[in-house]
Amino acid sequence: MAVITSADGETASRRRRNAAQTRRDLLAVARSRFARDGYAATTVRDIADQAGVNVALISRYFASKEGLFEACLTGAITDVGTNTDDLERDDIAARLARHLSGSPDRVQLRNALLLLMRSSGDERIDGLRHAVLRSLSEKLANAATGRAPADDEVLIRAQVVLGTVLGVVMLRSTGAVQPIADAGEDILNQVFAELIDALLPRPDGGSPD
């Protein structure tokens, strides 16, 4: 119950002195801000303030605003990756629906997807983004077709599905367009299932219908 207070009135516990935690906090705030407002419209001061730390720490831990963005993107890529590792065709729609409709605890993944649409203007980082989007569509194609090597048409179809996911995330974000913004998991699941069924060839190579 004792509150550690130094003689001069400064509470030692008030200012958390934990580099790793500070870094994580900044990253978390940055991800959601970059995802929601885009790179250019987000100021490092906003991020630092919201994270409750000093702006200078962004330079300290991430070298620059762009470094912070890249770190966000890398984190997003990891998140997206771990959530698509074990993708199975019959699972895809349900998982998408769960993640897109999910409440606060799934927000990070939705931010990750939004982040994949945000550019900082840096070409190298954009290359990263595009590579991940490409790889995501490959995963999708492979999962749907049972991991057969995908030809271009199948890839394009998977990318259309990916486009749908991205587009839906966008239409739902920032409370934007109704009724899809408030659509529940069930209906999303249903529609995604029909979408995949219609567009992506089944493992045996049979036509979607």
Add this chain to the structure above:
Amino acid sequence: MAVITSADGETASRRRRNAAQTRRDLLAVARSRFARDGYAATTVRDIADQAGVNVALISRYFASKEGLFEACLTGAITDVGTNTDDLERDDIAARLARHLSGSPDRVQLRNALLLLMRSSGDERIDGLRHAVLRSLSEKLANAATGRAPADDEVLIRAQVVLGTVLGVVMLRSTGAVQPIADAGEDILNQVFAELIDALLPRPDGGSPD
């Protein structure tokens, strides 16, 4: 005095003395820049330079950067509107494919769609954007179902299709993700047709297949 003519056929003569044309030029450049880079990342100076006119003319003709953005959006809304007026179910896929895959002359419509995803931060303007996206999805639903009044599920389905369109435009823009970025009209037409067939109920209210 000096007439500056760039290699790619763009002619920017100093001192044009044609207000309407200058306004149009600024608008055209602004639309493509805002669409490509977003509002915050685009500077008015860039726009003016690319249009070959003095920055002050943006204030003159559009009052402010935000005014210019709004004018772009209004134009985009008009374009999207006139291109979806006479939509028929059997026509949707073909038309989408044509516009998305089309070369330079169709770029304006693609920019219009990108613009509908860009925010300037101004709430009023954002309201406009959202209203148009909503209205677009209604048009889509009505065209697909034969103009019957759409219930929420149908609207959601139409919005998923709209999401697909937006997502695909985004994946294709700035030469980004292959192979969909270079996919031809035929394959897009085919996939969109399957998509609509699968997701949107037919006029007679029968199941999509």
Add this chain to the structure above:
Amino acid sequence: MAVITSADGETASRRRRNAAQTRRDLLAVARSRFARDGYAATTVRDIADQAGVNVALISRYFASKEGLFEACLTGAITDVGTNTDDLERDDIAARLARHLSGSPDRVQLRNALLLLMRSSGDERIDGLRHAVLRSLSEKLANAATGRAPADDEVLIRAQVVLGTVLGVVMLRSTGAVQPIADAGEDILNQVFAELIDALLPRPDGGSPD
């Protein structure tokens, strides 16, 4: 009663083509704006708009904003001069009261006094202003003392009176400080008379009382 209208719908009478009149209009508007808002806070566009003419005409007729200001000042000096030519001691208070309290038709002289307190930043013009203020105080001293050559003390006393006039004009301008802003001619006359009586030596050189 006929309205002269050319074939193309442009009314020939609408745009007055009279250089001298245009010049006068600009000058009149400029005087009141410069007097009220000061040099820097007044824009040439404001002046031209209020005068109902094109901004470029200011450059045409007065070379520059500073030229316009100087013209205003010159006019003000003339006005002040003609109104103080025939000053008699027993007349001063009444005349001051009349001009300061006077309604719209006396506004020009009040503007002239305000103008004498406004600087454009140009040293030469400031020299002019100061010279006129000095000369004004000399006139005041001469009128009060019966044109005897004034020594420094008398001049200082006259300048205090001049200061009073300027200060009162300022306190009354822009509807500012009550109740002096709405004080009538009578009370002003009374107070100015007491002021002059108290501060300025009589013609015979006797003490003010």
Add this chain to the structure above:
Amino acid sequence: MAVITSADGETASRRRRNAAQTRRDLLAVARSRFARDGYAATTVRDIADQAGVNVALISRYFASKEGLFEACLTGAITDVGTNTDDLERDDIAARLARHLSGSPDRVQLRNALLLLMRSSGDERIDGLRHAVLRSLSEKLANAATGRAPADDEVLIRAQVVLGTVLGVVMLRSTGAVQPIADAGEDILNQVFAELIDALLPRPDGGSPD
């Protein structure tokens, strides 16, 4: 690093790292510039340069140019207030003379008076200015008449005296009109005493004789 010391004793060390001092410096410079040149003619860059600090600090400490002006005015109001708290009739002339004629150390009060005549264009701030001028004249009236509640005529008379003070400050500022610009404390004292004696009723309500 480099310590820049100008010949006139002003020391501006780069990187002072003392927020309060920097704020004070900016305020001091701003007060004299606004007082001398007016709001519109003064640039924030000038102020910052003269204070030896970066322009951005004006936004930091005062939010905006207008905020800086308001801070100047508030300071001026305080100064004027503390210098008129304990005003006694027999003291007024001497105190005015001392402050108006006083050398550098009294410049701040003279600037305060000039500031009370300068407008930033902001209505709220102008309201402040006018309120203070009114209150100043009330203090003057109360001090002169022995704090009896002043009727309008007495207030008007006090405002004429205030006008004299303001007008004299103006005629003396920027070395303008001679000989009053260089008039010494004695003569000013004498004239102000006569002025107050003539215009403001004595405590017992008797005529100023």
Add this chain to the structure above:
DNA sequence: TATGAATGAGAATTCATTCAT
């Protein structure tokens, strides 16, 4: 490790002025 002071570059906007008609 963390903070707040300070900076410089760049952004949007305003404004006096010039030019072509």
Add this chain to the structure above:
DNA sequence: GATGAATGAATTCTCATTCAT
């Protein structure tokens, strides 16, 4: 004589970043 188009210079303000403590 008059107009509106266009310009360049300046002004205020914002922002990422660096520095001293």
